[in-house]
Amino acid sequence: MPAFEDSDFGVPAAQATQHRDSQATLSIPSDANGTHNAIEVPATRSSISDAQQYMHNLSLSPSMKERRGSRNSFGVSLPIPRSKRQSRLSSVHYPDGKPARPGMPPIQPSRDILAAQVQDLAHETVRAAKDMAFVFDIDGVLVHGDRLIPEGKRVLEILNGDNQLGIKIPHIFLTNGSGKPEEPRVQQLSGILKNPISTDQFIQSHTPMRALSEYYKTVLVVGGEGYKCREVAEQYGFQDIVVPNDIVAWDPTIAPYRVFTEEERATSRPRDFSKTNIEAIMVFSDSRDYATDMQIIMDLLRSEDGRLGTVAKDPVSQRIPIYFSQGDMLCPTEHPIPRMSQGTFRIGLEAMYKAITGADLERVVYGKPELATYKYADEVIASWMEQIHNDEKLPKNIYMIGDNPASDIVGGNMYGWNTCLVRTGVFQGGDNDEENPASFGVFKNVLEAVTTAMKKELGQDFKFEFDEKINPVLHHDVSAVE
Numbered sequence: 001m002p003a004f005e006d007s008d009f010g011v012p013a014a015q016a017t018q019h020r021d022s023q024a025t026l027s028i029p030s031d032a033n034g035t036h037n038a039i040e041v042p043a044t045r046s047s048i049s050d051a052q053q054y055m056h057n058l059s060l061s062p063s064m065k066e067r068r069g070s071r072n073s074f075g076v077s078l079p080i081p082r083s084k085r086q087s088r089l090s091s092v093h094y095p096d097g098k099p100a101r102p103g104m105p106p107i108q109p110s111r112d113i114l115a116a117q118v119q120d121l122a123h124e125t126v127r128a129a130k131d132m133a134f135v136f137d138i139d140g141v142l143v144h145g146d147r148l149i150p151e152g153k154r155v156l157e158i159l160n161g162d163n164q165l166g167i168k169i170p171h172i173f174l175t176n177g178s179g180k181p182e183e184p185r186v187q188q189l190s191g192i193l194k195n196p197i198s199t200d201q202f203i204q205s206h207t208p209m210r211a212l213s214e215y216y217k218t219v220l221v222v223g224g225e226g227y228k229c230r231e232v233a234e235q236y237g238f239q240d241i242v243v244p245n246d247i248v249a250w251d252p253t254i255a256p257y258r259v260f261t262e263e264e265r266a267t268s269r270p271r272d273f274s275k276t277n278i279e280a281i282m283v284f285s286d287s288r289d290y291a292t293d294m295q296i297i298m299d300l301l302r303s304e305d306g307r308l309g310t311v312a313k314d315p316v317s318q319r320i321p322i323y324f325s326q327g328d329m330l331c332p333t334e335h336p337i338p339r340m341s342q343g344t345f346r347i348g349l350e351a352m353y354k355a356i357t358g359a360d361l362e363r364v365v366y367g368k369p370e371l372a373t374y375k376y377a378d379e380v381i382a383s384w385m386e387q388i389h390n391d392e393k394l395p396k397n398i399y400m401i402g403d404n405p406a407s408d409i410v411g412g413n414m415y416g417w418n419t420c421l422v423r424t425g426v427f428q429g430g431d432n433d434e435e436n437p438a439s440f441g442v443f444k445n446v447l448e449a450v451t452t453a454m455k456k457e458l459g460q461d462f463k464f465e466f467d468e469k470i471n472p473v474l475h476h477d478v479s480a481v482e
Ligand SMILES: [Mg+2]
Pocket: 137, 138, 139, 140, 141, 402, 403, 404, 425
């Protein structure tokens, strides 16, 4: 079961214990009754800026080491939604548009009946099949961007019922991807993989941040294309969403080098931000304009309670919190050298903040490999089990399949899952990753990983095809009996 240790995060156990209960300066607000429909998961990643380790040439004040210790915010928690909240927006997408039961491939009713008969006669294997689940990273495992990895399609067919028992094996998708609502993302993925996928099986980096809408009213949402992340935040229930364009439209001098188009002006929602208190900053996706976004974020972090045009005397006590949806430094794209991602954007901000104020920036980072993201995955798996097997429980044997040792595998290992590393993405190493070895092994592709795991749980002779001609009672091919 969850096995995150302080030492996994480079924190000596004694130090972490000592400061675990100390008051974090970055606290999550609670309402008068102190009740939220969210689960607050303790942060496993330190909330203190990472910039220091990258700032070799800057001398630190002698007291810095102690300050880091005393202000260690291991008490900070990351709220995640209860799974039922997620289900309210649920929808399933079928690659050919045919409706069916959630998660079921569009198959003939006679096959459902036949599969039920086959399953009736194989209690033990059925029990084992309902006690396992797969968690898939997406990019580098099932697809490369918009391009299908053919084994990915086959794997989903097997898990959606094309197997000896005609049974569905629970599986969910867990990605650090971001930048548009769950619904269109799932629709696109379902089209590429030619298999039905529900939003109830899908977690992208900012999905658990839905829970934050209960804590903050007015928020700045940063990143993504156009106004897509505003749309995401609206769907998550945030009441008052500000994006950088709204602020530039109000006062273009705030971003002196920004070329603001007429269309951007027309589509933004300016107001008098000198009279608005922005309560929190949410970086949902990659910034499309580092200069403008960093300037506005810095202005807000240094302001009095999130009011633009002010500069707080004490940089820490009136600072509003900042959240990032994930922490990946680099992201593989069509460009031959990986491109910078939210992690590098964050380090840049942390360094600027440190250089200007002298204080460390505290922040919260969601996404793999953060514990909160894995806890949320448990919620989603259990609720998906209810949808497909009418049994809301967490299967015992969970397999994480990913291509990135530094996020998929390290997080899965710490959470006590079986981890499978595939060679179709980021990982190009030898027998296993040296720093974060996959516990269940390294596989050529996702199909090899899934069939190996299923054989381990369901028997070495388990077949990855449903035999339409099987006679369940005689337990062999009808045509062979004649
Ligand atoms: Mg990946």
